[in-house]
Every structure is written in C-alpha cells, then in structure tokens.
Amino acid sequence: MITRKSWTLAAAISLATSFSAASSEGGLTEAEKNYSPYAQSTMPRNVYWGDSHLHTGLSLDAGLFGNTLRPDAAWRFAKGEEVVASTGVPVKLARPLDWMVLTDHSDMMGIATDIKEGTDNIMAVPKGKEYHEAFVKGGSAAGEAAFDLIQSFSQMTVPKQFLEDYSPGSEVFGKVWEEIVNAAEEHNEPGLFTAFIGYEWTSVPKGFNLHRNVIFRDNADKALQMQPAVTQAPKGSTDPKDLYKWLEAYEQKTGGRVFAFSHNGNLSNGWMFPTETTYHGGVVDKEFVEQRAKWEPHYEITQIKGDGETHPTLSPDDEFADYENWDVGNLDISELKKPEMLKGEYGREALKQGLMLEKKFGTNPYKFGIGGATDSHTSLATADEDNFFGKSTSVEPSASRIAHPFIKNDMGEIPGYKLVASGYTGIWSHENTRTALYDAMERKETYATTGPRMTVRFFGGWDYDKNDVYANDAASIGYAKGVPMGGDLVGAKGKAPNFMITASKDPMSGNLDRIQVVKGWMDKAGKLHERVYDVAVSDGRKIKNGRATKSVGNTVDLKTATWSNSIGDAELATVWTDPDFDKAESSFYYVRVLEIPTPRWVLYDKVRMGAKVPKEAELVGQERAYTSPIWYSPK
Structure with missing residues (x-):
C-alpha cells in the first residue's frame, strides 16, 4: 500500500530524476520547448474593440454645447463604469471597450471652459465678454453664442486674442494638453485596456471638413515633447501637407511613432480624396501621393455624421449603397453638394481612384485600412442603437431630440433623425497594448462596424481549399x-x-x-x-x-x-x-x-x-x- 506521504515523495523523486535526465541530455527538446502554441506567439488571434474618435468638454464645440465631462469620465465610461452624463442621466455601456483614442480638437483647447467661467483673458475681449454673458443667461442665448463662435471658427474669423491665448506655446494650451496626456497614462492598462494618446487636427476651410485624427504609439515621455498641430493662425495651417510636416518633426525629435487618419469625408464637398488639385490649389503630384500614403494608413469610414462607404450615385448597381448617406453640403451648409463632388468623399471610390493614381505616380495614396468611430462630443463612446447618446450634449436622449437638426440654415438642413449610431473599429492583434494595436492599425488588419461587434x-x-474554412484553427491556415x-x-x-x-x-x-x-x-x-x-x-x-x-x-x-x-x-x-x-x-x-x-x-x-x-x-x-x-x- 502506498500512503499519500510516500506517493508525494515518489512523485518528487520522479520529477527530479526527469529534470536531471533532461539537463544531462542537453536540455528540453524542441517539442517540449514549443509545447504551448500560444507562448511568445504574435499571431493576431483576438479582435479588440474600440472607438478611435471621441471628444470631451475640452473640445471647443463639445464644451460650448454643454459637455461638462472631462477625459477621466470618458475613460472610465469606455472601460465599463457607470458615469453621469452632462445632462444628469446615468449611463453605462452594455459591454466595455478594449481600447479608445481621445481626440479633442487641438484648436483652442480649453476655451469653452474659460468662456463659461469668465476668466480675465476672456472678459478682456469684447466678444469673449459677450459670449460669457450669453452663457450666464443660458437657454437660447447660450446656444446662439455657441453657434456664433463655432461658425467663426469654421469661417476663420475668430478674434486674434483667442487664437493667441489658446494656441501651442500658451500657458492654457500647454496645461490642457498635459491633462489629456496624463489622463490617458492613468487609464492605460496594458493587457486589459489600451488608452491611446491622440487629438483631432481640425482643418475646415470654407466649412469643408478635412479633419484628421492623430494617434500616438508612444507614452507621455515622448507625447509631451511636442504640442499638437493646429489649423488657425498665428501658428496653424489648414493644409494637410503641413500636418504631415508636424508628424515628421515629431518622429525626428522624439524617436517615436505617430500617424493620422481622415475623418469620414462626406462633409468635405469632394476635397477629402483629391485626384488632380488639392483644396489649397496645390497639384496632386508624386510628393503628395507619397506623403499621404506614408502618414495616413487608416480611414474612418463610418461615424455619427453619416456612413462613408459609398453612395447610390457612385454605385448605382449596389442596392445596399443607400445607407445613412449625408449628401446635403459641407459641414456648415455654406455650400451645397454637387453630384461631381461625391467621388472625392466616399471610401470605395477613393480606393478605386487610388489605383489610377498608383499607375500615374507609382504610389497609391488611398491604400488605407478601414475603421469606424463615433465622433461623439458627449464624452460617451456609445454606438449601440438602443443606447445612443447622440452627437452632442444638446441632443442627448429626450422626446424632442429627433426634431433638433444637426445643422439648418437658409441653404439647407441635416435633420436630427439622420444622425447615425455608429461606429466601432475591430483590431486583430496578439495582445491589447499600445504597441500591438497601433502596429495592427498601421498594417491595416482592422475593420469597421456600424456598432455591432460581429467577428x-x-x-x-x-491555394485555399473549400474545407480550410472549417478547420479547427482556420486562422493559422489563413496566414500560412x-x-x-x-x-x-x-x-x-x-x-x-x-x-x-x-x-x-x-x-x-x-x-x-x-x-x-x-x-x-x-x-x-x-x-x-x-x-x-x-x-x-x-x-x-x-x-x-x-x-x-x-x-x-x-x-x-x-x-x-x-x-x-x-x-x-x-x-x-x-x-x-x-x-x-x-x-x-x-x-x-x-x-x-x-x-x-x-x-x-x-x-x-x-x-x-x-x-x-x-x-x-x-x-x-x-x-x-x-x-x-x-x-x-x-x-
């Protein structure tokens, strides 16, 4: 009879003997070393879900339209915590996200908070005092003030003092950027949740939406070495080529990695994907296509402001092309849409035009990966139809929000019911970290959904065989x-x-x-x-x-x-x-x-x-x- 004590001793002796034998024979065999197929593997076996485009109350427009939530609340919400929306309503995701990029507008970051508080520098500017008093009154007065400032930004008529106080190099701008970066550092949990550092470069000449989101692979030690690029004077430019110069300068200075990706193009009135001349009058030449291909490997194809895959005019034989299209005009409807503009706005057409430009110049500038985002300005990354908190705080859930237009003027209207509960990006990666997810986005192993998390x-x-798809590890066959x-x-x-x-x-x-x-x-x-x-x-x-x-x-x-x-x-x-x-x-x-x-x-x-x-x-x-x-x- 073997007692438990003697069995344990025998097992220990056996293990020791085996270890000694293996050591004497030159260590573990290759089969033993590689027994676990997942150890040290970098095969992308998992899909990680996130939002690559979200704004907090630090953004000019989000703050002016009532968003009081700062980055900390946005991160906690994305990670699955229940928070209280700016309207006082409790809100929570059905399922946490795996990663997110906070992309507050870099232009005039923090000015909305200061206008509401009536800081000394705001009150010293006549328009600033006017805006502050309107927000003190509240109601329609506050709404009109908010719209006036946003319209002046769109038309590039912002008071000079505002631009000086809220541009790179100013004390306020620097503090806001530090808050954004430090909040991302605090909430980044490698392996559990990835909090990317980022911002939105908000080029909108003549109301044409040419926005790009910037995403960093790096941590705070590098991201804080340079302040974000802006589009308004005295230190800004609305030309994407100048954004590319900023990206280049960042990498040279810090040794880090960064790229940009375009906001969906359906409010650009044809200028998001140029094929002959750019908005600034420059030509689409070899330099342009090479720079765009280098710095924009990703594209946001769907979001709250419409779906950007294709349009019935561009794809008349596609019965599913008429999906959540926004085709009235530019961002502020100061110019109406013309049919010939559409080919410069939609993802599918851009992919086609990229083939033509590649033949002409040797490089395809529109060889991008696909992703989706919310572009919500509520600090809440909600893309589910039954949990949709809208574009901005002013249109969070209420019985009347459907009647509230996104934009309306004498030129036209984008009705409130046209807003889209969209979207998210799925990233195929081997782990949930900044480096792994960033690298997957750069190699374009991503896909967009309009909200659901389908795999x-x-x-x-x-050489795929019809039965490969049914294999127990089909993904391995796919890569092989x-x-x-x-x-x-x-x-x-x-x-x-x-x-x-x-x-x-x-x-x-x-x-x-x-x-x-x-x-x-x-x-x-x-x-x-x-x-x-x-x-x-x-x-x-x-x-x-x-x-x-x-x-x-x-x-x-x-x-x-x-x-x-x-x-x-x-x-x-x-x-x-x-x-x-x-x-x-x-x-x-x-x-x-x-x-x-x-x-x-x-x-x-x-x-x-x-x-x-x-x-x-x-x-x-x-x-x-x-x-x-x-x-x-x-x-």
Whole structure:
C-alpha cells in the first residue's frame, strides 16, 4: 500500500530524476520547448474593440454645447463604469471597450471652459465678454453664442486674442494638453485596456471638413515633447501637407511613432480624396501621393455624421449603397453638394481612384485600412442603437431630440433623425497594448462596424481549399497560405485568387443576412470599375451569377422596437474565387457583412419616450461591417 506521504515523495523523486535526465541530455527538446502554441506567439488571434474618435468638454464645440465631462469620465465610461452624463442621466455601456483614442480638437483647447467661467483673458475681449454673458443667461442665448463662435471658427474669423491665448506655446494650451496626456497614462492598462494618446487636427476651410485624427504609439515621455498641430493662425495651417510636416518633426525629435487618419469625408464637398488639385490649389503630384500614403494608413469610414462607404450615385448597381448617406453640403451648409463632388468623399471610390493614381505616380495614396468611430462630443463612446447618446450634449436622449437638426440654415438642413449610431473599429492583434494595436492599425488588419461587434476574418491567397474554412484553427491556415485584410496578393501563378472569409454574429445583435465581396479594378484602358458579389447568404437562399436576389426578410415590430432572430444565420463562412480575375489588372477586394434588419435609434426613441418621428425618417436599418481591403497589383 502506498500512503499519500510516500506517493508525494515518489512523485518528487520522479520529477527530479526527469529534470536531471533532461539537463544531462542537453536540455528540453524542441517539442517540449514549443509545447504551448500560444507562448511568445504574435499571431493576431483576438479582435479588440474600440472607438478611435471621441471628444470631451475640452473640445471647443463639445464644451460650448454643454459637455461638462472631462477625459477621466470618458475613460472610465469606455472601460465599463457607470458615469453621469452632462445632462444628469446615468449611463453605462452594455459591454466595455478594449481600447479608445481621445481626440479633442487641438484648436483652442480649453476655451469653452474659460468662456463659461469668465476668466480675465476672456472678459478682456469684447466678444469673449459677450459670449460669457450669453452663457450666464443660458437657454437660447447660450446656444446662439455657441453657434456664433463655432461658425467663426469654421469661417476663420475668430478674434486674434483667442487664437493667441489658446494656441501651442500658451500657458492654457500647454496645461490642457498635459491633462489629456496624463489622463490617458492613468487609464492605460496594458493587457486589459489600451488608452491611446491622440487629438483631432481640425482643418475646415470654407466649412469643408478635412479633419484628421492623430494617434500616438508612444507614452507621455515622448507625447509631451511636442504640442499638437493646429489649423488657425498665428501658428496653424489648414493644409494637410503641413500636418504631415508636424508628424515628421515629431518622429525626428522624439524617436517615436505617430500617424493620422481622415475623418469620414462626406462633409468635405469632394476635397477629402483629391485626384488632380488639392483644396489649397496645390497639384496632386508624386510628393503628395507619397506623403499621404506614408502618414495616413487608416480611414474612418463610418461615424455619427453619416456612413462613408459609398453612395447610390457612385454605385448605382449596389442596392445596399443607400445607407445613412449625408449628401446635403459641407459641414456648415455654406455650400451645397454637387453630384461631381461625391467621388472625392466616399471610401470605395477613393480606393478605386487610388489605383489610377498608383499607375500615374507609382504610389497609391488611398491604400488605407478601414475603421469606424463615433465622433461623439458627449464624452460617451456609445454606438449601440438602443443606447445612443447622440452627437452632442444638446441632443442627448429626450422626446424632442429627433426634431433638433444637426445643422439648418437658409441653404439647407441635416435633420436630427439622420444622425447615425455608429461606429466601432475591430483590431486583430496578439495582445491589447499600445504597441500591438497601433502596429495592427498601421498594417491595416482592422475593420469597421456600424456598432455591432460581429467577428469577421478575411484572408486572400491562391491555394485555399473549400474545407480550410472549417478547420479547427482556420486562422493559422489563413496566414500560412495567404495574407489577412490589409495585405497584398503577389504571384498570380496563372490562376485567380481565392479568399477565405468567416463572419460570426454579435451575440447581442441581429443574425447575419449575407457576406459580400466588393471588388474594384482598373482595366487595361485605365477605366475604373466595381462589382459587388454575394458570396455567402443565410437561410439556404441561392446565389446566381454572384447575387442572391431574395431578401432575408424583416422581423422588426414597429410598435415595440423588437425583432426576432428567427431569420438569418449566426455564422457564415466560405472560400470564394474571383470569377472575373485578370492578372493584368490592378484590383482590390474588401468584405461587407450585413445583419438582418433591426431598429434604428429613432424607433427606440419613439417607443420609449413617445418621440414624434417624421414620415421620411428611417426606422429600421441593416447594420454592417466593412473590412480593410486586400490589394492585387500586376507588379
């Protein structure tokens, strides 16, 4: 009989003997050393969810429109804590985010707080005193004052003293930047939550939205060595090329890493993606395309101010192109939209134009990865339809917010019901840290959703087997045989590329309707084309000639703002081969995943608060995901 004591001793002797034997034989075998497949692995096995564009009360417009929350509250909310909104309402995310970038406007950071407090420097300027007194009165007077200052910023007529007091080098500007950076440092928890340092460069000449968000790979020791770039005089410029110079100077001075990415372009009136001349009258030449490609590897394709994938005018054969489009005019509707402007505003068209510019100059300036963000000015990163706190504090949940236009003047209107509960970015990475997530964004292994956290993988290669998608570790096969989203296909091997695609529903959202591949290409004559292919559809529907014509259906109950997952599928997967491939033609492919119809936020407002909804307002929509493309070049 072996007692517990003697068994323990025997086990210890056995282990010691084994260790001694291994040591005498030259240490562990390769199989033993690599037994755990996850140790020291940098394969991107996880998707991390975040918001790359959020404002606090430190931003000029957010603060003037009532946001009293500073960075600490924004970070705590993103990490899953319950906070109290500026309107006094308790608010919490259904699920915490994994990472976030706070991007307060760099121009005149902190001025909104000082106007409300009536600081000495504000009161010394006649306009400043006028604004302060209006905020003391409150109500419509405060609203008019806020709009007047924001309009003067848009039209570049801000009082000179304001610009001097709230520009890089001033005491106030420096203190605000330190608060932003230090708050990010405090909330950054490597492995658990990533708090990126960032800001928004707010170029808006003539009301044309050319904003870029700047994201740092670095910590405070480097980020505080330079203050953010601004767009207004005396130390600013609205030319993106001057932002590129700032980025270059930062990296040279600090040895750090930083890049910029464009705000969705549908309020730029065609100037976000120029192909011939830039807004400042410069030409789109070799220098421009190289600088843009270097400093802007990412693009924000969807957010609260509209979806920026494509437009029915640009994609007339795409029945899903008419989704949350904003096409009235520029940011302040001082100039109305013309059809010819649209091609310079939408992501899909920019990807196509990039092929043309690459042929002309040897570099593709619009070879970007895809992401989504909220651009919320409430300090609250809410992108869920049933938990939507709006663009600004002035339109946080109320029975009347639908009637409150985003912008309205004699030229036109963007109604309040057009605001979009969007979006988030999924990043494929091996760990949740600043360096790993930043590197994944830079290599473009990202995708956008309009809010739901569906899991999407997209690989391209030449040798995928139809059964690879069902393997127990399909991702390993994806990397071994090809490239992930954001990659480049090389070596055509005389055959068409094939793509391994998987999509799983967000467990808290709708089932999946379909997976589509969107292809863009340039033919031998230099003409640009696009086509949408249905490659996997739910409920056993048939695909013929690349399309499934039968609708998935609609289960939304308009009386209760509920729906049923009795239609659609929880998962879709396929290996798809391009039936129209020509190895001589440059092309790109990205995946669009559609959910079944679910309620928009306006329907929740109608049911919950009795809000009056105009007949023209959409009550139901199909949430979606957009992956970064995979590119093919004959070179």
